[in-house]
Amino acid sequence: MSGHTHGLLVQASSAAARFDALMLTLTLITGAMALVLAALIFFFSIRYRKGSKADRSNPPSGAKGLEAAWTLAPLVIFIAIFAWAAVDYMRLYDPPAGAMPVFVVAKQWMWKVEYPNGRREIDELHVPLGKPVKLVMTSQDVIHSFFVPAFRVKQDVVPGRYTSLWFKATRAGTYHLFCAEYCGTGHSAMRGRVIVMPADAFAHWLQQGNTGSGIAAQGFALFRKYGCSGCHSAGSTVHAPDLTGLLGRTVHLQDGRTLVADEGYIRDSIMLPRKDVVAGYAPIMPSYQGQISEEDVLALIEYIRQTGADHDDRQPR
Numbered sequence: 001m002s003g004h005t006h007g008l009l010v011q012a013s014s015a016a017a018r019f020d021a022l023m024l025t026l027t028l029i030t031g032a033m034a035l036v037l038a039a040l041i042f043f044f045s046i047r048y049r050k051g052s053k054a055d056r057s058n059p060p061s062g063a064k065g066l067e068a069a070w071t072l073a074p075l076v077i078f079i080a081i082f083a084w085a086a087v088d089y090m091r092l093y094d095p096p097a098g099a100m101p102v103f104v105v106a107k108q109w110m111w112k113v114e115y116p117n118g119r120r121e122i123d124e125l126h127v128p129l130g131k132p133v134k135l136v137m138t139s140q141d142v143i144h145s146f147f148v149p150a151f152r153v154k155q156d157v158v159p160g161r162y163t164s165l166w167f168k169a170t171r172a173g174t175y176h177l178f179c180a181e182y183c184g185t186g187h188s189a190m191r192g193r194v195i196v197m198p199a200d201a202f203a204h205w206l207q208q209g210n211t212g213s214g215i216a217a218q219g220f221a222l223f224r225k226y227g228c229s230g231c232h233s234a235g236s237t238v239h240a241p242d243l244t245g246l247l248g249r250t251v252h253l254q255d256g257r258t259l260v261a262d263e264g265y266i267r268d269s270i271m272l273p274r275k276d277v278v279a280g281y282a283p284i285m286p287s288y289q290g291q292i293s294e295e296d297v298l299a300l301i302e303y304i305r306q307t308g309a310d311h312d313d314r315q316p317r
């Protein structure tokens, strides 16, 4: 594979052709409408110019049918385009069940990428061809935006919460990665590359330079280092919720709300433990805000995800 980076117009993901078709349709409709209006302005301004011999008798005083038509026709067109765009947009937030998770932490001014097996890279994202990939992203400082023009995907990366993005690369090669949200003086330099490799080459790449322990194993070490295991383990004397298989589980809270535990909920529980207190437990957990890095939080989440996979293979992801 050469070092050549493809141009921005290349279609390299399963979403690209759909968004291009929508964009082209919008451009054609608005362009055709603009042309018609410009031509009519031109024609009328010549035909009815001052001193012309055009017939000005009997001006029209009402045309309800015409008015209804030019009101309803655009309405129908706009609603159809809205529905089309909404369906595509919702697909963007509905990753297929088997999508490979990859973690992205943005900071001024770089992209830190980490794979479940522990392999890390900076400003580069390697992905397999033809396999769905789900990015789980957060920022450790300000708002950034993950943008791969050739994939036609863009998603804000926000401090304090997780956003996600999925895609399926359809064309091997190297593509631009940009930050698309002004994030300080180094914003324009916050660029990277997305490298799409055939699936077997990717599998080989993923094993190289591996640090040895996967993210979940690192998470288990952190679970002990930060003292989580002191309260959240079976033999503990402190009364704390059992975290085994927590991801995807329905949680009942003290104030009567229920929610389904996702990555954001676990992150909030570590950083803002008083926000969503589990029913039947005292709010005694200390906050780890400012004491734990975003990478460590992701590792803890992966450890908790792993306990679910070990515990129950039917656990929804």
Ligand code: CUA
Pocket (backbone or CB within 6 Å): 107, 109, 143, 144, 145, 179, 180, 181, 182, 183, 184, 187, 188, 190
């Ligand atoms: Cu990060 Cu702009």
